[in-house]
Amino acid sequence: MTTRELQMYWKKEKLNCKPVKLLFEIQSTRIAEDFLSKFVVYQIVIIRTGSFDGNKVFIERRYSHFEKLHRDLLKDFNNEMEDVLFPKKVLIGNLTSEIINKRMLGLKNYLEDLYAIKCVRKSMTFIRFFLDPELHEGYSCLRSGQYSKALEIFQHIVYLKEKLTQHKLILMVPPLCALVVCHKDLDEPEKAYKVGMDALSLLEKHTGHRYYMPLLETLVSLAYKLGKDFISLREKLERGEERLMRSLETEMKTLKEVAVKEHVH
Structure with missing residues (x-):
């Protein structure tokens, strides 16, 4: 085996041994509205590191979904989440570009801080945040043929x-x-x-x-x-x-x- 081949071999071995974890990117938003008000919908891209990830997936959630997640997690993991920062609610100007961009970063960091806590990322509360709306729609479609x-x-x-x-x-x-x-x-x-x-x-x-x-x-x-x-x-x-x-x-x-x-x- 040549030096070059040996280097490539060990590089491959290091990649194979690299631990798999998730990264969360909030790359875009859109403004939506219901019969009461306008609100921001955040597109969350979930990326698996440590191996090739050919299935890029994203979900859309609004700030109120994050709020509910935070409340529910605190019921079971209040001590573990002592140092986790949740972006505060903004009553005025929450649709401005400045506030949206600031909140995008804050929510991304929030998800990654949660994922860093083993008991939180394995909890069904955390997992359901990423799945529940899609599951509800999927099974509704299945039941209706x-x-x-x-x-x-x-x-x-x-x-x-x-x-x-x-x-x-x-x-x-x-x-x-x-x-x-x-x-x-x-x-x-x-x-x-x-x-x-x-x-x-x-x-x-x-x-x-x-x-x-x-x-x-x-x-x-x-x-x-x-x-x-x-x-x-x-x-x-x-x-x-x-x-x-x-x-x-x-x-x-x-x-x-x-x-x-x-x-x-």
């Missing part, structure tokens, strides 16, 4: 969860299964099967999970239709059905039935 729109939203949610829930990958299962339902109802069995197998890989050690049996049943049907190996999937399904019969559960729901009940308020 708007599968193309739901598909687009859930793909966005999957990209978000890939960044936010690496510590608990089982949280990826519901949106992945929602994608399976969308692909299946849009007559895209190959895509439904691929996403379903990704979800199943996360459930192998969680056979009691509410999605495990409905997902297996769907995958058996898809594998049979596509000419893939359905026998091993059917064997897992049969073992699951035996466990189901020994339990108090007597009826197995379909994947769609389980999915449409998610995120109902």
Whole structure:
């Protein structure tokens, strides 16, 4: 190995060992209004460092969403957040360029300060801030049969969860299964099967999970239709059905039935 090759090798090794973390950029805003007033909507770009991040995703939140996040987090992490600064409310001139630019920086720093606190970034309160509006819209579309729109939203949610829930990958299962339902109802069995197998890989050690049996049943049907190996999937399904019969559960729901009940308020 030449010196140049050795240098490139160690450079690659350092990149592979570089810890993955998230950065939050607020790169743009827009002025919106409801029937009461005008307000600023902030576009938050979430970037994963330490590895190539090909799925750039962003969300939009207004100041009141940040306020609610702050209040909710203080209930559980008041001591841990002692040094975290939250941008103060401005009663006059909050739509001026000067105030907007100042608040963009303040909110960016606020999110990064929160993410630096391990117990906060792993909390569902923090995670829900980035997901709840999108989840509400996605499941509303799914329940109303708007599968193309739901598909687009859930793909966005999957990209978000890939960044936010690496510590608990089982949280990826519901949106992945929602994608399976969308692909299946849009007559895209190959895509439904691929996403379903990704979800199943996360459930192998969680056979009691509410999605495990409905997902297996769907995958058996898809594998049979596509000419893939359905026998091993059917064997897992049969073992699951035996466990189901020994339990108090007597009826197995379909994947769609389980999915449409998610995120109902």
